[in-house]
Amino acid sequence: MLRAALRAFSGSGSASRQRLRPPACARVEIMALKQISSNKCFEGFQKVFEHDSIELKCKMRFGIYLPPKAEIGKCPVLYWLSGLTCTEQNFITKSGFHQAAAEHGLIVVAPDTSPRGCNIEGEDESWDFGTGAGFYVDATEEPWKTNYRMYSYIKDESVSAFAPICNPVQCPWGKKAFGGYLGSDLMKWEAYDATHLVKSYPDSHLDILIDQGKDDQFLSAGQLLPDNFIAACTERKIPVVFRLQQGYDHSYFFIATFVNDHIRHHAKYLNA
Amino acid sequence: MLRAALRAFSGSGSASRQRLRPPACARVEIMALKQISSNKCFEGFQKVFEHDSIELKCKMRFGIYLPPKAEIGKCPVLYWLSGLTCTEQNFITKSGFHQAAAEHGLIVVAPDTSPRGCNIEGEDESWDFGTGAGFYVDATEEPWKTNYRMYSYIKDESVSAFAPICNPVQCPWGKKAFGGYLGSDLMKWEAYDATHLVKSYPDSHLDILIDQGKDDQFLSAGQLLPDNFIAACTERKIPVVFRLQQGYDHSYFFIATFVNDHIRHHAKYLNA
Numbered sequence: 001m002l003r004a005a006l007r008a009f010s011g012s013g014s015a016s017r018q019r020l021r022p023p024a025c026a027r028v029e030i031m032a033l034k035q036i037s038s039n040k041c042f043e044g045f046q047k048v049f050e051h052d053s054i055e056l057k058c059k060m061r062f063g064i065y066l067p068p069k070a071e072i073g074k075c076p077v078l079y080w081l082s083g084l085t086c087t088e089q090n091f092i093t094k095s096g097f098h099q100a101a102a103e104h105g106l107i108v109v110a111p112d113t114s115p116r117g118c119n120i121e122g123e124d125e126s127w128d129f130g131t132g133a134g135f136y137v138d139a140t141e142e143p144w145k146t147n148y149r150m151y152s153y154i155k156d157e158s159v160s161a162f163a164p165i166c167n168p169v170q171c172p173w174g175k176k177a178f179g180g181y182l183g184s185d186l187m188k189w190e191a192y193d194a195t196h197l198v199k200s201y202p203d204s205h206l207d208i209l210i211d212q213g214k215d216d217q218f219l220s221a222g223q224l225l226p227d228n229f230i231a232a233c234t235e236r237k238i239p240v241v242f243r244l245q246q247g248y249d250h251s252y253f254f255i256a257t258f259v260n261d262h263i264r265h266h267a268k269y270l271n272a
Numbered sequence: 273m274l275r276a277a278l279r280a281f282s283g284s285g286s287a288s289r290q291r292l293r294p295p296a297c298a299r300v301e302i303m304a305l306k307q308i309s310s311n312k313c314f315e316g317f318q319k320v321f322e323h324d325s326i327e328l329k330c331k332m333r334f335g336i337y338l339p340p341k342a343e344i345g346k347c348p349v350l351y352w353l354s355g356l357t358c359t360e361q362n363f364i365t366k367s368g369f370h371q372a373a374a375e376h377g378l379i380v381v382a383p384d385t386s387p388r389g390c391n392i393e394g395e396d397e398s399w400d401f402g403t404g405a406g407f408y409v410d411a412t413e414e415p416w417k418t419n420y421r422m423y424s425y426i427k428d429e430s431v432s433a434f435a436p437i438c439n440p441v442q443c444p445w446g447k448k449a450f451g452g453y454l455g456s457d458l459m460k461w462e463a464y465d466a467t468h469l470v471k472s473y474p475d476s477h478l479d480i481l482i483d484q485g486k487d488d489q490f491l492s493a494g495q496l497l498p499d500n501f502i503a504a505c506t507e508r509k510i511p512v513v514f515r516l517q518q519g520y521d522h523s524y525f526f527i528a529t530f531v532n533d534h535i536r537h538h539a540k541y542l543n544a
Contacts (some may be wrong), residue, residue: 041525097367098528215312245312253313256370271512 015210022055022183036061042102043068046092055153057146058118062111063092069105076270077107078263079158083165084173085132088112094252100260104267111154115147128173129180135168139181151192152239158210160262162255163216166229173223195229198236208233208240211258213248308333314374315340318364327425329418330390334383335364341377348542350535351430352382355437356445357404360384366524373531376539379447383426387419400445401452407440409464411453418527423464432481432534434527435488438501439467445495467501478513480505481537483530485520 036048044067053060069075078101080091091097091110101108114134120143123130139148168174169189178189190196210226218224226242233240248254307396308320316339330442341347350373352363363369363382373380386406392415395402411420440446441461450461462468482498490496505512520526 029423039521039523039525040333040485040519040529042529046525093524094365096528098525099368213312247312249311251311252365253311253318253370256368257312 034250041065044070044098044102046098048088048092053115053153055149056115058115060115060153061088062109062113063088064099064110065101065108067102067105067107069102070107075105075107077109078266078270079154080108081111081136081154081158081231082110082113083163084113084128086113087132088238090252091255094256095259096256097259097263100267103164103264104105105272106263106267106270118147119145120147129176133176133177135177135181135192137178137181140188141181141183144181158266160265162258162262163212163218163224163250164194164210164226164229165224167192167193167225169196170228171223171225172221195225195232198229198232198238201236201238206238207265207269208238209257209262210240210242211254211262212242212244213250213254214244215248216250216254218250313337314370316342316370316374318370319362320364325387325425327450328419330386330387332362332384332387332425334381335360336382337364337370337373337380339374339377339379341374342379347377347379349379349381351426351539352380352409353426353430354382354385355435356385356400358385359404362524363527366528367531368528369531369535372535374538376535376543378535378539378542386422390419391521392416392419401448405449407446407449407453407464409450409453413453413455414458416453430538432537434482434530434534435484435490435496435522436482436498436501437464437496439465439497441465441468442500443495443497444493466502470501470504470510473508473510478510479537479541480510481534482512482514483526484514484516484535485522485526486516486518487520488522488526490522 013210033049033051035052038045038047040046042209044065046063046065048061048063050059050061052058067075080097082088082091088110098133099219116131120130122143127133134148134150136150136154137148138151139145165171165173168178169186174189178192182188182192210229212219212226216224219226230240230242243258245254245258248257274540305321305323310317310319311501312318316337318335318337320333320335321329324330338345352369354360354363359534360382369380376387380449386403388403399405406420406422407423408426409420410423411417437443440450441458445487446465450464454460454464472488482501484491484496484498488496491498502512502514515530517530519528
């Protein structure tokens with residue numbers, strides 16, 4: 001649904017349009033976007049909008065960078081999905097992605113990571129579940145299933161990642177989140193697990209880039225499990241460029257160091 | 273004093289030294305630095321340290337970026353002095369300076385902008401005076417004069433600026449801060465005012481670079497007054513490169529856009 005809203009930007013090529021038109025071939029939804037902020041950056045504009053999400057039944061904010069090329073023509077859209085504890089602000093203020101996005105003419109959308117302020121019991125009790133930790137799943141369990149529908153809110157087309165939780169059904173974060181949002185049916189868990197999904201991916205035409213800090217405390221804590229993902233890819237003969245970066249941790253300092261490589265990676269396909 | 277502490281970094285060329293040796297020709301002060309954080313970034317390290325400041329009589333934090341070159345040799349030090357409301361975090365997390373500093377082999381120090389937690393009456397009452405707004409002056413008035421000695425804590429050698437308060441004795445921010453910290457003697461105010469200082473600067477061998485957003489709300493509000501500074505430089509035949517950047521505001525998005533130019537500007541002299 002967020003994507004339908006955003007198509008108006010890439011389709012119109014106008015950085016100033018703030019009322020959305022429904023795309024062809026999509027259900028008709030007219031919604032108002034309220035501009036929260038707009039800052040010129042590398043000749044484009046970093047904006048933040050708020051809208052009423054029908055899917056999540058609450059107000060949601062997202063960041064959108066409109067490169068200078070968006071003033072004169074269509075640009076492809078790249079989605080950045082942030083991790084635990086983040087809002088729409090972290091990536092846009094800390095990653096330093098703007099220069100590369102301006103250069104390659106990519107619109108970059110950074111959504112929030114969960115519904116907020118829904119007054120669900122327990123939503124603010126822990127940093128790795130509830131507010132700031134939607135896990136991009138459609139919850140099926142009470143009390144989460146009404147609002148926590150981040151999968152439907154955002155569908156990810158981007159195939160590159162920084163320090164991803166590669167195999168959530170096997171790690172403590174994933175077990176907590178999937179148990180809470182999805183209940184005890186393991187089949188439902190696997191539908192959101194990259195290592196399981198890649199095993200049944202219909203073709204091998206993927207170009208996956210993963211950067212992982214070697215000193216990332218969540219790697220050594222067994223939360224990320226990239227080896228399991230790589231093994232699944234190897235079995236399916238899907239190539240993965242996995243870069244274990246010596247000395248780097250899980251912070252935005254790590255992301256800023258390699259973000260240009262990721263923007264370039266996506267631009268190669270999006271501008272093809 | 274902060275500089276004396278930091279000289280140990282540039283002098284030793286060691287990124288891991290955390291206890292400071294007194295430089296030659298300086299008063300002897302041995303102080304302990306407590307490392308708060310360390311993150312690898314563009315092959316160097318962004319660190320934050322805390323120390324007991326003798327000058328300010330409180331604990332102070334500063335950010336320091338050690339470029340990869342600091343592992344093998346001496347590097348010059350560039351000081352970034354943040355503006356109102358900032359801590360040592362803003363520049364290091366939001367400006368995207370690391371890549372250029374790594375490339376040019378510059379150590380970059382980002383101090384905090386005021387003493388903190390001194391329990392001075394009124395220190396947290398406004399965002400443009402007191403905590404977060406030390407104005408880099410040595411206060412002479414009660415109750416500020418014991419702790420608010422930012423000028424002695426840091427002496428600025430950097431001659432480039434983003435949206436600076438060029439003529440504080442003429443603007444509301446400056447009148448409030450200087451009146452509070454320095455009292456009513458205008459001579460004392462002028463000692464901290466760039467427009468006045470440049471009039472008596474002993475030579476014209478300066479290379480000043482200023483970027484200013486044209487849509488900066490503080491420019492139109494008469495807080496920054498760059499015209500007065502430029503006029504004073506013109507009178508003294510001191511060249512200024514003043515770039516009025518169309519559409520840009522006062523945010524770190526503006527700074528990030530042009531920070532590479534400033535790093536290069538300083539590297540030209542510091543690496544000469």
